[in-house]
Amino acid sequence: xxxxxxxxxxxxxxxxxxxxANQNPDGGWxxxxxxxxxxxxxxxxxxxxxxxxxxxxxxxxxxxLKVCQKDSGAVGINPRDPEGSWMAYAALLAFHALxxxxxxxxxxxxxxxxxxxxxxxxxxxxKAISNDYRYDASIQGxxxxxxxxxxxxxTALFIIALVRSGVPPTHKRIRSGVSLIFDxxxxxxxxxxxxxxSKSHELEASLLSxxxxxxxxxxAGVPESRPAVGEGFRFLxxxxxxxxxxxxxxxxxxxxxxxxxxxxxxxxVAARLARLQAAxxxxxxxxxxxxxxxxxxxxxxxxxxxxxxxx
Amino acid sequence: xxxxxxxxxNLIGALGTAAxxxxxxxxxAAGWGQSxxxxxxxxxxxVALVPCPDYDPERLLEAIRAGWRSTRSPDIRGKRVVIxxxxxxxxxxxxxxxxxxxxxxxxxxxxxxxxxxxxxAEGPPHNRDTEMLFRQSGFEALARRRGVPLIDLNxxxxxPVDNVNPRATLLRNLYLPETILSADVIISVxxxxxxxxxxxxxxxxxxxGILPGMKYGxxxxxxxxxxxxxxxxxxxxxxxxxxxxIDGVIGMEGHGPIMGTARKAGVLVMGVNALxxxxxxxxxxxxxxxxxxxxALAHKIKLGSLRxxxxxxxGEKIEQARAxxxxxxxxxxxxxxxx
Numbered sequence: 001x002x003x004x005x006x007x008x009x010x011x012x013x014x015x016x017x018x019x020x021a022n023q024n025p026d027g028g029w030x031x032x033x034x035x036x037x038x039x040x041x042x043x044x045x046x047x048x049x050x051x052x053x054x055x056x057x058x059x060x061x062x063x064x065l066k067v068c069q070k071d072s073g074a075v076g077i078n079p080r081d082p083e084g085s086w087m088a089y090a091a092l093l094a095f096h097a098l099x100x101x102x103x104x105x106x107x108x109x110x111x112x113x114x115x116x117x118x119x120x121x122x123x124x125x126x127k128a129i130s131n132d133y134r135y136d137a138s139i140q141g142x143x144x145x146x147x148x149x150x151x152x153x154x155t156a157l158f159i160i161a162l163v164r165s166g167v168p169p170t171h172k173r174i175r176s177g178v179s180l181i182f183d184x185x186x187x188x189x190x191x192x193x194x195x196x197x198s199k200s201h202e203l204e205a206s207l208l209s210x211x212x213x214x215x216x217x218x219x220a221g222v223p224e225s226r227p228a229v230g231e232g233f234r235f236l237x238x239x240x241x242x243x244x245x246x247x248x249x250x251x252x253x254x255x256x257x258x259x260x261x262x263x264x265x266x267x268x269v270a271a272r273l274a275r276l277q278a279a280x281x282x283x284x285x286x287x288x289x290x291x292x293x294x295x296x297x298x299x300x301x302x303x304x305x306x307x308x309x310x311x
Numbered sequence: 312x313x314x315x316x317x318x319x320x321n322l323i324g325a326l327g328t329a330a331x332x333x334x335x336x337x338x339x340a341a342g343w344g345q346s347x348x349x350x351x352x353x354x355x356x357x358v359a360l361v362p363c364p365d366y367d368p369e370r371l372l373e374a375i376r377a378g379w380r381s382t383r384s385p386d387i388r389g390k391r392v393v394i395x396x397x398x399x400x401x402x403x404x405x406x407x408x409x410x411x412x413x414x415x416x417x418x419x420x421x422x423x424x425x426x427x428x429x430x431x432a433e434g435p436p437h438n439r440d441t442e443m444l445f446r447q448s449g450f451e452a453l454a455r456r457r458g459v460p461l462i463d464l465n466x467x468x469x470x471p472v473d474n475v476n477p478r479a480t481l482l483r484n485l486y487l488p489e490t491i492l493s494a495d496v497i498i499s500v501x502x503x504x505x506x507x508x509x510x511x512x513x514x515x516x517x518x519x520g521i522l523p524g525m526k527y528g529x530x531x532x533x534x535x536x537x538x539x540x541x542x543x544x545x546x547x548x549x550x551x552x553x554x555x556x557i558d559g560v561i562g563m564e565g566h567g568p569i570m571g572t573a574r575k576a577g578v579l580v581m582g583v584n585a586l587x588x589x590x591x592x593x594x595x596x597x598x599x600x601x602x603x604x605x606x607a608l609a610h611k612i613k614l615g616s617l618r619x620x621x622x623x624x625x626g627e628k629i630e631q632a633r634a635x636x637x638x639x640x641x642x643x644x645x646x647x648x649x650x
Contacts, residue, residue, distance in 0.1 A: 085526075087525070145532065148528060148532040148536055151528070151529070193438065195437075206438060247439075
């Protein structure tokens with residue numbers, strides 16, 4: 001590793017220029033330049049532009065997201081998607097940041113009514129899952145798609161977005177989501193997509209899932225003194241010793257910035273992430289990752305509570 | 312999606328208890344398969360079973376060429392070919408993913424045959440960190456070395472396509488990646504593995520990976536709720552795989568497709584019809600394909616044939632190649648008797 005050097009304002013400006021240059025005619029953004037406009041990359045590009053003070057490009061982007069909202073308040077993956085799903089978390093963050101109060105309230109209400117499959121399970125189902133996967137399937141969280149099982153990442157992403165949107169962490173859905181995250185913890189520390197075991201086999205945690213889960217627990221006001229939180233951070237730190245992807249590094253940086261204990265590591269991770277920026281200003285020429293990296297490096301308050309946890 | 316209580320069959324697919332259940336006839340409409348017409352008698356499907364003891368590049372290329380020649384392989388010249396490996400996850404000590412050296416040999420072979428464009432594409436099922444999976448599994452380096460695009464199908468541009476099954480309920484249409492829809496030729500290149508939910512995973516199950524996670528979740532849970540056998544058949548009925556090439560050099564036995572252990576079979580199994588290739592690979596694994604419910608369903612709806620009398624196997628004899636893969640206790644009923 002070279003010297004620690006956080007992302008400069010100039011680097012942030014180049015990333016924002018890349019985002020602006022790749023806005024689609026419909027106002028949205030795809031994951032890659034020229035790709036179909038989709039809610040998650042569009043929302044993160046908007047969040048980065050808004051945080052960076054750009055006003056020109058955000059209007060069209062907000063219009064794109066508004067078109068994606070259905071009468072029910074739901075948001076799917078794009079305007080043609082007939083059902084709401086997980087990308088609604090990103091739209092909620094964007095509606096909040098851009099002051100689209102009516103759309104934000106309708107979407108927040110929909111997310112709070114967006115159900116997983118836990119209510120459809122019989123006691124025998126729950127027992128079978130407990131035997132095979134060793135988690136409590138009666139705990140309600142959020143699924144990727146309607147009426148399927150809840151998983152760690154969508155639950156965590158919705159917690160982050162709802163709290164940012166002003167829903168109190170004491171809300172029963174958020175409390176239940178926090179319970180689910182704790183219940184799905186991998187025994188040796190950290191989280192994966194949501195199965196701590198498969199029969200007798202303990203499954204491995206992943207950096208991306210762990211970082212998002214930790215950021216969500218911070219959003220929900222869970223103190224760092226909880227053992228699972230400390231184990232999660234130790235898993236993150238161990239993971240940083242190896243190769244790490246752009247998205248995992250960005251979410252790890254956000255998780256570390258949410259924690260007083262992460263203060264030492266955060267600048268090192270920030271410098272490592274900043275070095276991944278390409279000459280064209282992008283991160284992997286991926287518009288979602290470019291927006292996410294901008295937020296993690298320059299504007300974490302868009303996603304995080306702000307002051308970090310107390311012990 | 313309806314709000315009905317969960318049945319045991321739903322639970323099996325969605326959550327992972329591992330028994331295989333009978334299939335409800337109401338969900339089926341016969342004859343929406345795309346395979347060649349079955350003749351009155353005699354084998355009509357060709358499968359090559361090619362010995363390949365290791366991943367030596369020259370031996371791989373030689374084996375691929377031999378298998379390709381002995382099957383009615385598709386015309387590649389001037390075509391855009393999409394190769395779909397299986398990169399379900401990565402672990403340094405377990406052979407979870409299709410070996411990148413095999414895929415590299417396929418790329419060279421297709422180049423020799425005059426392919427216009429070759430694309431690698433996969434949508435990993437439960438780990439969203441595709442950047443890392445592609446890197447750790449060696450596919451990122453392979454793509455760079457050979458100058459071929461490597462597409463994460465979980466986040467590709469998508470388009471809804473009518474489900475070929477007219478009685479489909481949960482998935483009336485399938486959101487499919489443009490990378491797949493724009494392919495002239497699709498080649499499925501799975502790893503030979505046992506599977507905790509499906510019994511085994513080969514070419515047909517590998518096609519789960521073409522459905523984008525951004526629409527179906529991680530793991531592709533909507534497909535599990537639809538029922539794994541039905542989803543496999545609906546996907547394979549809607550999107551034709553033009554060629555299947557199974558990496559059985561080193562497969563996975565036991566608690567696959569992620570937590571099992573390495574098992575050497577030392578073969579490539581190749582052919583045009585995915586069902587007959589899968590059935591042959593199952594026999595190599597010591598499994599009766601008729602007892603694997605998605606293969607039985609695929610046969611029933613005429614996606615090809617799993618019957619040994621319909622399949623002409625070139626190369627190694629199945630009995631000689633047979634390497635009984637260890638099965639999880641709840642799947643021991645799949646074991647084919649010897650002889």
